[in-house]
Amino acid sequence: MDWSAFALLVVDAQRDFWTPDRRRRHPQFPANLSALLSFARAEGLRVIHLRAAFAPDRSDWMARHRLLGKVPCIRGTEGVEALDCAREAPGEPVLEKQTFNGFTQPQLEPLLARSGARFVLIAGLVTSVCVLTTAIGAAERGYLVAVVEDCCADNRANDATLEHYPFALERVNHAELGARHPGWLDQLARLG
Secondary structure, eight states: OOOTTTTEEEEEBBGGGHHHHHHOOOOHHHHHHHHHHHHHHHTEEEEEEEOOOOTTTTTTHHHHHHHHHSSSSSSGGGGGGOOGGGOOOTTTTEEESSSOOGSSSTTTHHHHHHHOEEEEEEEEIIIIIIIIIHHHHHHTTTOOOEEEEEEEOOSHHHHHHHHTOOOOOOOOOGGGGGHHHHHHHHHHHHOO
16 A cells, blocks of 8 residues: 555653543553554554653743643653653654644644655544644644544543544544555545
8 A cells, every 4th residue: 555645643642641541441542552553664654753742941831831830741751751552663753842733843744745745644642632633733734634533542532522523534443544545545636
């Protein structure tokens, strides 16, 4: 299969976001994400890791976090570290971000453009926040988008979040990627 027009974004698969509640609600998340990454790497699909990382001195925190006095994923803590199932392989870029939407990270779009990506698959944590805003950010910039929903997790809103955005994104499970590929290629061809 030709995956040259595709990229997989793994969003915030980090310790601070993998809470006990998410582990209880989504016990298959680590195995599913590991399987997704294995598939992507075997198929030659471009993988990009987006990770939250904040300065301990609060200098790069969003305004609400500064007012609250707390933020996840502070550099130098265990919470900022990638989950074992989401560690990057050699050659896979890791981009740090300080907002919910990964597309505010200035290196992401040029990286996608250089690779020829026109269709973005998105997986990670947390579905109703960074996964969703990154997916919407991709759609707003003209990418076709599919959220790999069994490789995402949230406290309560996983399914409810994704069901409200069929006009912006598709939903897929990691085991369906090969079967969906021809249809996605057709969508890209129709767009020109």
